[in-house]
Amino acid sequence: MPGPMKMRATLGQGFTDVRVLMTHPMETGQRKDSEGKLVPMHFIQNLTVKVNGKPVIEAQTSQAISRNPVFSFRLKGGTKGDKIEVSWVDNEGESNRTEVALA
Amino acid sequence: MNSIRRALVAVFVLGLVRPLAALAAWNKEAFSAKSAGDALKNLGIANAQPSKDLTVEIPEIAENGAVVPIEISSTIPGTTALIVVIDKNPFPLITRFDFKEGALPFVKLNAKVGETSDVRVLAEAAGKYYVTTREVKVTIGGCGG
Numbered sequence: 001m002p003g004p005m006k007m008r009a010t011l012g013q014g015f016t017d018v019r020v021l022m023t024h025p026m027e028t029g030q031r032k033d034s035e036g037k038l039v040p041m042h043f044i045q046n047l048t049v050k051v052n053g054k055p056v057i058e059a060q061t062s063q064a065i066s067r068n069p070v071f072s073f074r075l076k077g078g079t080k081g082d083k084i085e086v087s088w089v090d091n092e093g094e095s096n097r098t099e100v101a102l103a
Numbered sequence: 104m105n106s107i108r109r110a111l112v113a114v115f116v117l118g119l120v121r122p123l124a125a126l127a128a129w130n131k132e133a134f135s136a137k138s139a140g141d142a143l144k145n146l147g148i149a150n151a152q153p154s155k156d157l158t159v160e161i162p163e164i165a166e167n168g169a170v171v172p173i174e175i176s177s178t179i180p181g182t183t184a185l186i187v188v189i190d191k192n193p194f195p196l197i198t199r200f201d202f203k204e205g206a207l208p209f210v211k212l213n214a215k216v217g218e219t220s221d222v223r224v225l226a227e228a229a230g231k232y233y234v235t236t237r238e239v240k241v242t243i244g245g246c247g248g
Contacts, residue, residue: 059200060199066170073210
């Protein structure tokens with residue numbers, strides 16, 4: 001079960017500021033556990049930002065994004081009530097999404 | 104004759120579809136590359152020009168390599184993608200962000216930096232590539248355990 005996500009979207013000067021936090025171990029495949037075994041790679045590979053259902057940002061990421069990733073984005077303009085959605089998919093096919101209305 | 108034609112058509116269609124799929128999915132070749140040069144080659148990037156309009160905020164000295172904040176913003180007209188490469192990481196390509204209509208070419212993220220390294224940030228605009236390079240000194244690495 002993927003962990004929770006948190007997101008905040010606020011109107012800045014001429015743009016919308018989006019800040020999103022994801023819960024994910026982002027294992028690099030280089031770390032050893034307490035028994036000295038390598039922990040297999042487990043990381044977010046794709047993330048998508050949508051505004052009112054329309055994709056505006058699509059990203060590919062590696063295992064070198066820090067654990068529990070935090071991203072900030074800026075969207076052009078924006079009006080109160082715009083629905084902003086962020087979703088991710090990892091290398092094991094797990095996924096999660098969250099949505100907020102622009103305040 | 105018919106089967107040969109069908110086979111040829113299939114090859115042609117696959118050839119067309121594959122690059123499109125690669126664009127949206129995860130570029131395995133580029134992310135598996137072990138050198139920055141190979142990663143960029145797999146992304147189809149050559150001849151990136153240094154640019155002052157590609158701003159990168161990153162600490163000069165990172166005490167904790169596991170969480171190094173990187174803020175990128177481009178004022179190059181028509182920027183459609185931002186790419187981060189950390190030369191000395193085991194797998195240098197960190198991320199590629201594609202921006203469509205409605206998004207500004209800006210991103211802030213945290214990355215793991217294994218050891219002191221050059222960090223290259225590239226922007227794609229109208230089919231051309233631009234680059235800004237910064238060095239980050241790392242006192243505690245962020246890749247091992």
